[in-house]
Amino acid sequence: MISPIRSATRSIVFPHVMKTAGTSLIAWIQRHFHYHEILFTATTWPELLRLPRGALSGKRFVRGHFGSGIVKIFGEDKGFTPIAVLRDPIERVVSHFWHLKFAPEAHPFPFVRPAHFTIEQFVEHPATQCVVSNYQTANFSATLDSQSASATDPPAELRALEEVSAVDLEGAKAFIDSCAVVGVTEELPALMSRLSHCFGFYPKQRLPRLRSYRPAEPIANAVLEKIRELNAVDFELYQYVRERAQVPARLFSIAERVNPNAVGPDGMLRWVAGMPYWGDGWSDVMADERKKHIWSLEPSASLEFVVRPGECYTLLFSLQRFVTPLQKECFSVLCNGKEVSIVPVFSINGDDQEVSAVVLGPAETDTLTITFRVTTLFAFQQITEKDPSTLRRGVALSGINLLASHPGTAFDAPTAQPAPNGPVDS
Numbered sequence: 001m002i003s004p005i006r007s008a009t010r011s012i013v014f015p016h017v018m019k020t021a022g023t024s025l026i027a028w029i030q031r032h033f034h035y036h037e038i039l040f041t042a043t044t045w046p047e048l049l050r051l052p053r054g055a056l057s058g059k060r061f062v063r064g065h066f067g068s069g070i071v072k073i074f075g076e077d078k079g080f081t082p083i084a085v086l087r088d089p090i091e092r093v094v095s096h097f098w099h100l101k102f103a104p105e106a107h108p109f110p111f112v113r114p115a116h117f118t119i120e121q122f123v124e125h126p127a128t129q130c131v132v133s134n135y136q137t138a139n140f141s142a143t144l145d146s147q148s149a150s151a152t153d154p155p156a157e158l159r160a161l162e163e164v165s166a167v168d169l170e171g172a173k174a175f176i177d178s179c180a181v182v183g184v185t186e187e188l189p190a191l192m193s194r195l196s197h198c199f200g201f202y203p204k205q206r207l208p209r210l211r212s213y214r215p216a217e218p219i220a221n222a223v224l225e226k227i228r229e230l231n232a233v234d235f236e237l238y239q240y241v242r243e244r245a246q247v248p249a250r251l252f253s254i255a256e257r258v259n260p261n262a263v264g265p266d267g268m269l270r271w272v273a274g275m276p277y278w279g280d281g282w283s284d285v286m287a288d289e290r291k292k293h294i295w296s297l298e299p300s301a302s303l304e305f306v307v308r309p310g311e312c313y314t315l316l317f318s319l320q321r322f323v324t325p326l327q328k329e330c331f332s333v334l335c336n337g338k339e340v341s342i343v344p345v346f347s348i349n350g351d352d353q354e355v356s357a358v359v360l361g362p363a364e365t366d367t368l369t370i371t372f373r374v375t376t377l378f379a380f381q382q383i384t385e386k387d388p389s390t391l392r393r394g395v396a397l398s399g400i401n402l403l404a405s406h407p408g409t410a411f412d413a414p415t416a417q418p419a420p421n422g423p424v425d426s
Contacts, residue, residue, distance in 0.1 A: 007033045007276050008258055009199045011060040013074040013082050015067050016043075017139045018131075019095040020087040021185045026063050027284055028192070032201055032260070033061045035274030035285050035292065048073075067165065068175040069142035082178055083195065086136050086241045087185035089231035090224055096131055097122045098214040104388075119219060123226050133230040137237045140172035141165040172237050176244055183245045184238065191245070200255035202278040202304075259367075262306035263313075267404025269305060273397065279303035279369075283393070291353065293320040296394035300334075302371040305402060307363045314405040315358040315370065316345065320396035323378040327394060334371040335360055353398060359405065372397060 009032050016022035030038050036058060042048040043064030062074045074080040087095075097119050100112045109128060111117060122128055130138075142165045165171075176182055181198050183191025192205035228235070260276040263269045271277065273292040274285050281301030282294040307313060315335070322328050333340055335358070345355040360368070377392035 013080040014063040067139040089234040134233045141168035269402040272399035293396040316401040318398040330375040
């Protein structure tokens, strides 16, 4: 059996603290790994402990609400490099309240959802103190030298199925010191720049849009002061992280940035959803019953490929679907900012999947930026009430092939022609 392809970057473990922009940061990081290398099936300790034997084999990006105890399983001895992100404690608590009130997923505090339950009650309620008071320090309080995480003798926090430990500022600082890169939500561009340099990530750092449920309404100063009092240790750790972020991490070298998608010696390149990529504007990989694909989440979503200057190429791309056929009517493709003509090739499974081609003129640089453009994004909920998804999307892309082609078949920046009409499964 051929071993799965391994991504170039180092293995990463990211204990994600809720409401620190971790979801958006994860979406950006995991585009640099192969789909099979990412631990999707568990983001909490209970889910992790229920996984069958062998489920962790080959995983190289582990992220979730595990707290720093996760490094006892995915630690430096296993080749994993930890990273951490904190947020201003007051902002994090306020964001957590609105998330618990409006986010659709289930959580252990359903009494927060009713309209009459206020943030004042949230801050004071005994059951919510675990997420209101020094939550970030507690997440990072499992020390690196505590009990072994063997199958026969798991550490206490694993046995209790908890994500956090008792608040231990020194233990949390020790974990922060072990991380290659740390940062705060309020300084995300600087954090992403450090991550890019340390791990060789895509140099154009731009996060997907953040998920926020917070309404634009003021909060009483008395409530904010109460949150501050309850998070005195978190504020100390937060300041420690801000200072630590200015100092290069020990023992971690700077990684060379290498685009994972380059034309080979045979003049060919094949990319499918689930492989690493450089680019912007895409969703996480969708692995449904049809085929893996990524959705464009911006009117213009791009992918970058390394080619040989002076050579002509034929671009073949496979589209899974649009949200609505109207988007197909206004769909276009650009190469290095110039609109190009789309030629339909064939359809698979009754137009479920359509393959189209573009013939490109001689490459002027060693990078081709292919942009997939729709004029408007739609959510499936706008199309059918049976689908609850409110995520606004454009086109679902399955794969791309670049083939070096004969110069006589190429032409430079032709006028775009719309793809032909046809039934689209929406």
